[in-house]
Amino acid sequence: MxxxxxxxxxxxxxxxxxxxxxxxxxxxxxxxxxxxxxxxxxxxxxxxxxxxxxxxxxxxxxxxxxxxxxxxxxxxxxxxxxxxxxxxxxxxxxxxxxxxxxxDNIKAPAAEKAFVRFINLSPDASALNLAFKDSVAVATDKAYKAASDFVEIPAKIYTFEIKDKASGAVKKELKDIDIKKGKTYTIISRGMLTPSGTEHAFDGQVITNQ
Known part of the structure; x- marks a missing residue:
């Protein structure tokens, strides 16, 4: 390796x-x-x-x-x-x-663009959406362990929202995420909506793939 x-x-x-x-x-x-x-x-x-x-x-x-x-x-x-x-x-x-x-079906984005996808990895979450704050969705209806395709978006600073698909409630806001041109990102939900003991609470994470 x-x-x-x-x-x-x-x-x-x-x-x-x-x-x-x-x-x-x-x-x-x-x-x-x-x-x-x-x-x-x-x-x-x-x-x-x-x-x-x-x-x-x-x-x-x-x-x-x-x-x-x-x-x-x-x-x-x-x-x-x-x-x-x-x-x-x-x-x-x-x-x-x-x-x-x-x-991972990774391709080179167009000039001034980047790729982003969403994966729901929170065990007790229902289906989730990833959206731009107060705007359109990037990925929708992702059940636990489901991943979206990579979506090409303009490179700039975003605030993303992870939302409950059924109710539209915002479960996590990811502020001031600097999406750079030519890069590929994975955004995951993680942790437990109802944690017990020492379990981690629900959160989001941005992973730079390249």
Whole structure:
């Protein structure tokens, strides 16, 4: 596995690209392994991201452990294909940890434009919309684990709203997000609308893919 600069997301035709994000709404910090190779250099806390890195295509075993142990909490087979770009998310609570692997269809935006998508990763949220503040929606009706396509938008500073699809209520406002030209972004909902114990509360996160 090889590191990859954020401004160069295109994989070699004989390689794949993968990013990893911890969206599990707990206080736990995790290490992630592909086969027996640890992917992260420091343990991934809630919202922690490993930017795109190159890896040989094929079948892998993805193993998740706590920071202090090598005992597997989650072990699943993962398949990566030549020339494709992927994002992997840790989702669910400790009793129901899971992976969500998404094939990222990233293209170069037009001049003065950028791409953005929305993924609902809040376990107890109903369907959600992502919208510009007091304006049109970027993505609509995304149930838990559902991802929108990338949408091309003008590059400028935005305030985004994550809304309940049914009621229109704003669940989270993301202020002054500087969307830069030529870049690609993923906005996720994360955390619990009704947290218990040490669970993280509902929030949003902007991830720069490239």
């Amino acid at each position: 090889q590191s990859c600069k954020n401004d160069d997301p295109a994989p070699d035709p004989e390689l794949s690209l993968l990013s990893v994000t911890n969206a599990s709404p707990t206080l736990a910090t995790y290490n992630f392994y592909l086969n027996q190779s640890k992917v992260n250099s420091g343990a991934l806390s809630f919202g922690g991201v490993v930017s795109y890195f190159r890896l040989s295509p094929g079948d892998y075993t993805g193993k998740l452990t706590t920071e202090s142990s090598t005992e597997s909490l989650l072990s699943e087979s993962l398949k990566f294909e030549n020339g494709k770009i992927y994002s992997l998310f840790f989702i669910g609570k400790q009793a129901s940890l899971d992976y969500l692997l998404i094939n």
